[in-house]
Amino acid sequence: MAHRCAVIGVGQTRYQTKRADVSIAGLVREAALRALEDAELTFKDIDAVVIGKAPDLFEGVMMPEAYLADALGAAGKPMTRVHTAGSVGGSTALVGASLIQGGVHERVLVVAFEKQSESNATWALSTHLPFNASLVVGAGGYFAPHIREYMRRSAAPDHIGILVAVKDRQNALKNPYAHLRIPGIDRRMVEATPMLWEPIRYLETCPSSDGACAIVLAAEHKVTGTPAWVHGAAMRSEPMSRADRDTVSPQAGKDCAADVYRQAGVTDPRREIDVAEVYVPFSWYEPMWLENLGFAAEGEGWKLTEAGSTALDGDIPWNASGGVLSSNPIGASGLIRFAEAALQVRGMAGEHQVDGARRALGHAYGGGAQFFAMWIVGASKP
């Protein structure tokens, strides 16, 4: 069976609108060096580098692993570039872990980034004729109808999204790397912002960030420091345009969660997982994913949010770091979820640490809510 794998280092850059002080190479190197420092290693100790990011059109650099090999100390080593749409940060971690679980390497550096300030994401995300009918709506316009359908089905009250927006930004105030840190953030402040895509207001959507995240993964006999052990890892994809697929609660998300829970021996995620970092780029995706991931019954997810269960002091904190709603360097956002899950079970999450976290879920999704990547990490060896 697969070899054991653990996270032994995490590095993040400060997420912000524009990092004019660094090149793309400087950005990824900053995160990589911090992860290596955390693991008390250097580039020399690394066997292979895996890099992930969302579409190359975001920075206008095609297949940037060629250019970034030098900055990441990859010369003379294997280097792989992963791209699975918005889920890519999560997938990148899984591809890195796979190299260790498959017994191919002992120490792998995983890096994901986006430097969104280099271009216009909505433009870069909009497919055009003759490939697709062009919606020119970006991600928010694409997902808003899915959210409205969720509201119709679940009869959730209108303010649930606002609660998520406030909760995640309150958490972000405790995370020194978070992009959106809004002192005094409250419901009135969110309500007062313009409606972008009904029902998503300005402050119910994620920011555009520059940033990078890196982790160091190790095989069991190379584990040093405080490890976060990988207890389960899974990817699932489903077609964008299958006529009867449920875009509100996609089957691929359910299957991916079932797979990762089975591997980790989790039967009741609400009770057996201590903290979850879940890809919520628009506020309403918290209740939607609460249901899709089995933390709540169908139609009941919003009640957990409303009751405060997902708050930092709730019984199942979601996105203690502030989540995608507070920092969104797109290609890195999935890896940040996976890395924050690892920080929690290592007890190294700082001010947003969930007390006694032993088992954490990292989650990412992408495309038309069709690509899913998840892992469960734990403080104890599986």
Added chain:
Amino acid sequence: MREVAVVAFAQTVHTGHDEGLAEFELVHPLVQEIKERSGLPSFGFTCSGSCDYLAGAPFSFVSALDSLGAWPPISESHVEMDAAWALYEAWVRLQHGDVDSALVYGFGKSSLGDLREIMTLQLDPYYLAPLGLDQVSFAALQAGAYGADRGELDAIVRRSRADGRGNPFALDLPDPSGEEFEVAPLRPYDVAPITDGAAAVVLAAGDLARELAERPAWITGIAHRIEPHYLGMRDLTRSPSAEAAARAAGVGKGPVDVAELHAQFSHEELILREALELPAGTVVNPSGGPLAANPVMATGLIRIGEAAAWILDGSASRTVAHASSGPCLQHNLVTVLQADWV
């Protein structure tokens, strides 16, 4: 390492022009074909390779996924690299031991844009891309540094094109002629042709591989290495990353009947022969190689498929496949395929 083999290979009839098919329309019939050929209706893992910049639109792999069906949802990933690296990822995934089969595919239509200029966007965006050097200019720098003999290059192109004319999937290109340079010292025929196409490979492990194929092409070694991006930091007359990958894959541990090399410019074949230390008797690029058909993002995978086909049909016992990425052979992947598991 776990026993993993190529059990099936399929490719499109590649064209030198746009046939009006979208990328996913290239992939769909190919996947149907390889499902029939391998006898597997579904796979434990799926991985693909493609590049958004060829079509000039994001998410080319997303519509390709639609053409697979992918229902019920599948365990799937994608590399924005030649699909040879997708095969590597699938091979790693099969090492875990919990799944026994994998589908790998790659596709690309370089007819849609100006490939030479598009490849410029692969360079360091601050210091190299603004110089405006295109892919052929970079390759010519390497050809010049290597000091390739014109007669040798002509022979490589003549052989590749003749073999390509004998390969029903490759382009029909005439014998090389003409004295003019594309970018000195390279002539137009030293450059791989613009090609649209796709390819797919099925990998299987252990007993499943033996069940699916009479003579599975066992992957006894597979490794890749990258080297510095900046040409000034590299000795362009050699390919140290191909040398290191070949050593790690164990190319030298036995005879090599056939080698399929991802040489997109004729001089690259000379550099790669040396890097892989291929014996004199090795038949190189009997398919015609990339100089006869170069569907970018599938070309490297096709090398593995072609090298495997020799073993699958019983006409060779040990073959080598090479795939490359980045300017001037920056990144190289080497696969050793054998009729017998060692």
